[in-house]
Amino acid sequence: MIFSRLSVLPVLAGVASAINITASASGGNASSPLAYGLMFEDINHSGEGGIYAELIQNRAFQGNREYASTLTPWKAIGSSVLTLQNTSIPLSSALPTSVNVRASSNGTPHDSTGTIGISNPGWWGISVQPQTYTGSFWVLGSYTGNFTASLVSATSGTIFASVEIPSNSTAREWTEFSFSLNPLTAAPDVNNNFVIAFDSGTSLNFNLISLFPPTYNDRPNGNRPELMKALIDLNPSFFRIPGGNNIEGDTFGYRWAWNETIGPLKDRPGRPGMNLGIPKWCTDLDVEPILGVWSGFYLNGDVTNPDVVPEADLQPYVDDAMNELEFLIGDTSTTYGALRASLGYPEPWKINYVEVGNEDNLGGGESSYISYRWPMFYNAIHAKYPDILVISSAQDLLSVGAPHTSGTDFHQYSRPDDFALQFEHFDHSNRSYPILLGEYAVIQPNANGAPVDWNAAKMDYGTWIGAVGEAIYLLGMERNGDIVFGASYAPGFQNINSFQWTPDLVTFSADPEKTVRSCSWHQLQLLSNNRYNATVPFTTTNSPPFGPAFYVIGVNNPGEYVFKATVYNTTEPIPFSINFEGVDAGATGILTVLNAPEGNSMNVYGGEDVVIKTVSNVTAGAGGKFEFELKEYDIAVFTT
Template sequence: MRRYANLLAVVALSTNLALHAQTNELVIQTKKLGAEIQPTMYGLFFEDINYAADGGLYAELVKNRSFEFPQHLMGWKTYGKVSLMNDGPFERNPHYVRLSNPGHAHKHTGLDNEGFFGIGVKKGEEYRFSVWARLPQGSTKETLRIELVDTQSMGERQALVAGNLTIDSKDWKKYQIILKPGSTHPKSVLRIFLTSKGTVDLEHVSLFPVDTWKGHENGLRKDLAQALADIHPGVFRFPGGCIVEGTDLETRYDWKKSVGPVENRPLNENRWQYTFTHRFFPDYYQSYGLGFYEYFLLSEEMGAAPLPILNCGLSCQYQNNDPKAHVAVCDLDNYIQDALDLIEFANGDVNTTWGKVRADMGHPAPFNLKFIGIGNEQWGKEYPERLEPFIKAIRKAHPEIKIVGSSGPNSEGKEFDYLWPEMKRLKADLVDEHFYRPESWFLAQGARYDNYDRKGPKVFAGEYACHGKGKKWNHYHAALLEAAFMTGLERNTDIVHMATYA
């Protein structure tokens, strides 16, 4: 089907050109078959940008659920007597709130959460509210009322739905109730009232739709995950591009922090929080709730080969010119071990250290990882000199794993011309090419891969998109040119093995 779809695109493009030329001839050779198209040929690239993970694909509806944002109550409004504490049950998320009696019969203690630009709920759908709670003082029972409310309502009642929760343990314990709104509201608010006279501690306040993708409790939005699955991707590249590098090494994506119990996954600053002042979101963080386990699981359930990308010891080179901002080649051991441990997490036996972590999370069978990417859009000699020890270590321990290197951030030019020979020298299995280019580039690049070296690494078009004039927006002409360009990918499937639109 993909061949025919792209063929139609070329026919349409040729028809358009015919209006401006004397003659056009299109010869279709139906008996001349090209190279086999790899099952990984067309896939998906995912990055937590524009609230794609938290606030998007990841179905959690509460923002700053563990009170770990640097401004600990960002996303929350408090009233009555609410105290922030920092000796909670989860080592990596120590903060929690203490709700106490406000001291007056007509005052109330509680807090609201705004969600991600509001909490969208649908009539008749079920939502699972959960919270870790305890009684810090002498009482044996305290009560909470949990509501989804329309804060803009001027009517008699704000609550779309309400439920009562009884806290009955002096030890930290997880509690939950199901809320079923009686009406649809795109921007509701989660409200928690303390309705008894004592004190309650709350941590990891969460709200999920019950009906998530495949029914997973720490799951994905069903509609968005289904839309991805309906594309039938052959490969799934994650967790992103620039977020792998981080604004600095402290904020790089660290896969080991993204697995294990979700309550103990630490907060990470999102690379796209404040990169551009014209798109500034100071509340943009990564909860790591959508972590590497969830990415692997989504890959499996979509039938796509997982392609994780790991940091190579370089922070974002666009933002860091100082060599001290990067890891010295002699100090890469921990980064290389992260790569080896990831392969064990994905494929290892349940008796291995990281295979057991995967099994304990609910997946004893391996995820059948075959590819791993080291680095994103790095350039200069700094990249291959760091990539080389990764390749040596992975080849020695896991010769079955194919390694994806990079040709840098551009589709041609000085850095591109330098890195391709380096990838050949290092014997990378695939080279990740990125190109966000205008219409003229796509028109001129139809034969791009016709003369590539057939004996070198294969090509992975890891990020590509046609950007029209002016704003970077999707429109028919750009899509048509992309489709026409894709026929060049298919004509060269002996060298082009993967492509993920960005």
């Protein structure tokens, strides 16, 4: 980001007719304490290969009924032969498949000499820095020699760190080994491998091979610090998790199953996201969880043939959601509260929000959601936990006949012009129930006023004009903070090496130094870090009051105002003259403005940050008026 700091004179020479605003001290809408938050969907390798700091790809050779176990990307070293096996003694029922490593010499492993082993390139690379890496692996087979664990350049063969690990493994029981690696210098790139080697005179099985760099807050099984920092810098207040299509799963048996995400890693079966420590995320981010529960709907159906659980078979899944809530918030006298305590968490967490499903109005799911799925989940949760806000995932709450003690999740993907046109969208919402803007993003460029086209390509990266369009929509949300209680951009993460959806909030690779914060990230950081307790009414000389400038005014303590504005679709700078009730001449304020060289500027992987940030001091002139001007595509916050 390009940054500068300026001083602005109290009075500017007129360039065009100023927008004159007089703001009251009170009388507006209360603002939601949540307002801006996060949504996590395990897409684009957001979790494994992303924020989850595990460096080893395919560490447990996991498969499931949809995807077979595989050796990819493991490679043999030396004369090794690698074979996937389901041994008579599995590591666990969740991880039955392991890799057998033996030497290739006439098919007989015991007459070979030298070193054999396995090598893993990580998730498209491993960043090697002078820091401590902690690792572990499990072995089945009799071996009394040493294992050598190392980090090695895949191009030059340079060994950056290596450690000898004495073995006492046996043929009838799995043995776990732990180790640390301490490189003294950084590797020049991420083209590095993790290697485990041992004497070739034996045949051994390996499973759950793990290597972690330092994690955020030094959490075991934790997250990448720089990606957590990208989230924390947004000042989020809530975390919608698990969110998106990941909760549904493609087919039967592939849904998000909460009880397979707890306990020791060796007891968690294969599925994206099963290893993430979600409750710890909420603690580290200091956010309110909005818990998603599976609603009996899979993704692989369509409008004419939806894949939903029949009403007669749904109750066990309702019970499963209730068990999850008991695990999270039940006291230790309950079955699942006691299970939580046994895992080291005696104190319950606080859950105030539960969302039933994800986009159940799509893919042919709406009819069953209206008729029985939503009522069954809602009635069960509301009866036992009346203080929890249960949220419908079907966009328009009224279409599912939900009681007013519930909320609705609204998703919006579109183009910049369309977002700008919807500045007043939430002004017209039914104010008898709360709304979550659970997903939003500009995903396509403008096209002569056309709405989003789901058959057309999406942008690779978010543009600055897209961020401005989103900002206009978000300011409209802020105007209605009494009913729209939160907004979260989606998706949050993208691994540049493997992804399914663009654009995204943060793009990354194995190299932490190359993480890219999008234009939308910068816009969101500015809006989220400048909040207020309530909006305030105002009068203006403009008619109509909005367009090409869009704005909202809020207040915290008396005299502490926040003015947020964007300028969209104008050829000249727009002068502003603002008078805040109770603020006199000579008072000072701070004007922060974001912009970019062009509307189509974007932050791309491997490129420079295009977002320009300018901070100015503004002094109130006669009558307590603050005067400044904003130009095309400015996103601005002014605070007194």
